[in-house]
Amino acid sequence: MSKPRAAISWSGGKDSCAALTRARSSLDIVAMLTMFDEEAARSRSHGLRPEVLAAHADRLGLRQVVGRCTWNTYDREFSTALATLAADGITHVVFGDILFNEHREWAERMCKPHGLVAVEPLFGSSTLALFEEWIASGGEASIVTARCEFFDETWLGRPLRSELLTEFERLGVDPCGERGEYHTVVTDSPLFTSPIRLTNNGHVQRSGCWALDVMVSDAQRS
Numbered sequence: 001m002s003k004p005r006a007a008i009s010w011s012g013g014k015d016s017c018a019a020l021t022r023a024r025s026s027l028d029i030v031a032m033l034t035m036f037d038e039e040a041a042r043s044r045s046h047g048l049r050p051e052v053l054a055a056h057a058d059r060l061g062l063r064q065v066v067g068r069c070t071w072n073t074y075d076r077e078f079s080t081a082l083a084t085l086a087a088d089g090i091t092h093v094v095f096g097d098i099l100f101n102e103h104r105e106w107a108e109r110m111c112k113p114h115g116l117v118a119v120e121p122l123f124g125s126s127t128l129a130l131f132e133e134w135i136a137s138g139g140e141a142s143i144v145t146a147r148c149e150f151f152d153e154t155w156l157g158r159p160l161r162s163e164l165l166t167e168f169e170r171l172g173v174d175p176c177g178e179r180g181e182y183h184t185v186v187t188d189s190p191l192f193t194s195p196i197r198l199t200n201n202g203h204v205q206r207s208g209c210w211a212l213d214v215m216v217s218d219a220q221r222s
Contacts, residue, residue, distance in 0.1 A: 097120050143212070156211075
């Protein structure tokens with residue numbers, strides 16, 4: 001029996017990668033959906049360059065579907081992108097939400113008009129268990145945004161390692177950053193055909209967060 005065709009809402013971070021890992025046994029995931037700013041220069045959720053998301057799609061063998069929006073037009077443009085997925089015969093969309101009911105309800109509300117099923121494979125899980133599961137999986141991810149309330153700029157670029165848990169606890173940070181304390185970019189996964197090598201291109205402070213600019217290394221462009 002064939003699996004339902006699905007897409008994943010892809011931020012480029014560890015949670016979307018973990019959701020993909022969990023969902024692929026029951027779904028045929030063929031596409032990834034990422035929302036960008038109006039110029040398609042940065043992803044809306046994690047501030048990543050298009051080349052980084054394209055590298056993810058390449059290594060996962062997924063078709064990219066991209067939406068462009070302001071924060072005010074996010075829902076409308078996300079809905080337009082969902083319509084594109086539905087027209088391609090996709091019936092399910094995977095999300096990486098973990099804790100908050102309003103996030104799951106938003107996903108379900110956005111999918112319903114298009115006849116799509118929102119799938120939340122991580123929802124309700126312990127964030128500590130998910131962090132430990134990520135480390136045990138052999139996946140690699142580094143911090144690309146860090147909320148100034150909890151972190152200074154030296155946290156940018158740090159790879160996720162088990163020893164960070166002690167620091168997170170001391171700082172009052174959720175293990176998976178579920179209150180927006182930090183976001184990551186995935187650079188390797190058992191699902192990838194090869195790792196992604198990134199170079200740092202400086203950082204900025206905006207909207208109460210430190211943000212790291214990462215680029216795909218020149219060696220991988222050639």
